[in-house]
Amino acid sequence: MPAPVEIEVVSCLSDNYAYLVKTGDVCAVVDPSEPEPVKAALARRGWKLTHILNTHHHLDHTGGNLALKAETGAVVVGPAKDAARIPGLDSGVEEGSDWELGGHKVQVLEVPAHTRGAITFVIDGNAFTGDTLFTLGCGRLFEGDAAMMWKSLSKLMRLPDDTKIWCGHEYTQSNGRFALTLEPGNQALKARMNEVNIARAAGEPTVPATLGLEKQTNPFLRPDSAEIRKSLGMEKEDTVTVFAEIRERKNSF
Ligand SMILES: [Zn+2]
DSSP, rough: OOOOOOEEEEEETTTEEEEEEETEEEEEEESSSSSHHHHHHHHHHHHHOOOEEEESOHHHHHTTTTHHHHHHHOEEEEEGGGGGSSTTOOOOOOTOOOEEEEEEEEEEOOOOSSSTTTTEEEEEEEEEEETEEETTEEEEOOSSHHHHHHHHHHHHHOOOOTOOEEEBBBBBBHHHHHHHHHTTTTTHHHHHHHHHHHHOOOOOOOOOHHHHHHHOOOOOGOOHHHHHHHHHHSSOHHHHHHHHHHHHHHOOO
């Protein structure tokens, strides 16, 4: 039996999250925006960094790579398809190149659209989704289109419902306000937003959320919801067309 997995949320920059994933004598950081908060969290917990995992190339997810690697010798793991854009990359992974972290299988899912190389790491029921799936939202389409993002999100939706979603930013409250404009009658969404508002008022993170809760409340996973379709006046359009409209409206929300 491998040692249990412990996860520590590390707030970085203004609204980024990096995550420490510790099991036994192995400790990975996911998406270190900057080195200092990560080093402080490691020191506080007495953990030694062994791996750096990047979900995508954006600087607010990789900005700490080189300093942390230089200081700790940690191995940098990220998308092989974006090898040239991941600072200090040692090990490029792609879908199917599953590997092990401290005896736990790490599943790699390719989820392009926010960036063309975006990946999600799934470790012991925890999905690190970067800027692809946000709690109550999804990432912007910088290097892909709506059809590509819908395919990526559909892939994540096939994970077990109790999978915990750890995303790259604290956007839940504003995402939820947008969600309520489309689905004001969604009781699960209303209940969730009450909890989100309480957590944010107390300065607490709103991650993780289960995939099951996302499926009930995240409009980007619900383009087939009758209420959302009615709100958009798109009762007959296909799923991707409705999804694209939701993404478009969020851009100007
Ligand atoms: Zn990004």
